Amino acid sequence: MFYHLGRYILLMFSTLAKPEKLSMYWKETARQMHDIGVGSLIIVGLVSVFIGAVTAVQFAYQLQGSSIPPYYIGYIIRDIMIIELAPTFTCLALAGKVGSNMAAEIGGMRQKEQIDALEVMGVDTAAYLILPKVIAAVAVIPMLVVLSAFAGMTGGYIACVLGKLVTVSEFMQGLRSFFIPYNIFMMLVKSVAFAFLLTSISCYQGFYVKGGSIELGQASTNAVVMSNIVILLADYVIALLLI
């Protein structure tokens, strides 16, 4: 474990090398932004709508027979999406989609000697292959998380209205109640931290892959598993630090 941790830290330091040509790095960053952002819109939107809807239905079930006013459903959905579900679920989903893709892409390049080719040309391979991905993820994933929070609230609204759990005005009243702007800050801190972790861990898994297709598959799986574990661990630490 410490071997991997040390090698991961060294790899992250080597990604900070001075770019050979800024325009080439920017081009690659823009491509990654498109792949991560546009490519993940549907999955993030779908996951978030259903999470919001399920949260609304289950919270309404728990409120039955209690003295808590029904408009609390809107309030709870808003805050739980902003503080926890939007950043965490979005990044867990992205670890599966984007993280495995990055590990497979870089691992495939390693196996086909493309990374060696870059190195012989004089390119800083760690910097060129990893830094644009990390920058793109850190820039784009917080936007996806904001979208996810809105989609979750929309899902909750749809579930409440269609299922007649609360009235539209009650739900809207809940959404507008007890809003704390600091929670948005917490959501963005989490999304930036998770974005960095999921991309860097996935790139690390791909960068050092050895062997053939089985090892590449394992690297891709490890990228998802390790990213998920570290995201959940970081979620706990950030919650302790920021609340």
Place this chain on the structure above:
Amino acid sequence: MIRVENIKRQFGEQQVLKGISTVFEPGKTNLIIGKSGAGKTVLLKILVGLVAPTSGTVWYGDINFTQLNVKQRKAIRSEMGMLFQGSALFDSMSVEENVRFPVDMFTNLTSKEKKMTVDATLERVGLSGANKKYPSEISGGMQKRVGIARAIVLNPKYLFCDEPNSGLDPTTSLLIDELIRELTIEHNMTTVINTHDMNSVMEIGDKINLLYFGELEWTGNCKEVMTSDNEVLNDFIFASPFLQRLRDAALKNGGSV
């Protein structure tokens, strides 16, 4: 000129290279030959710095390459081009984009100048008109040509080729060999080729280094191969009865078939 001095490389308990010393000369095609597992690829990777030797030194002219750090190596690497065994082309880029990549990364030419450089290089390797094709859409021989074009597009001083003929038919292999030799002479490059293709040995072997179980067994040129009495070399080059008969016939004719 590239000079290697007493290069050793060990992987765990296995000593893959046991003290190789030789010189790779400019303007010549320098071959590293030997059976599978002889240490050819490891030696080539040590030359370009992809593998560090356990001990020994690699000299590029007067510069001790093995002692340089990553940043210092960049200057030497800007003078290197390498053709990999599987071509190592970037799958998501077209032929033109592959060849253009080092130009984009390391030069400040205008778009027009870059286009002209890439087109001229593609024309030189016989790939005019293939600019927009992707690696998956072209043959193995064409992929090798693209790999060569990418390696020479910045006019390197040193060209390294790892098994340039692997997976190619004999005719295409000869064309690739000819191309490498012509480019070596045109650009006065120090070309190092790692091969076990006998046609390459006999056609373009200006200087041949035979590795045998990690040691340099024999050096010479393609003419000296015919007359050498080194058993390891003869076992390796004239492995089949047909080649042995051919060699005997050649010797009877004074060294030519």
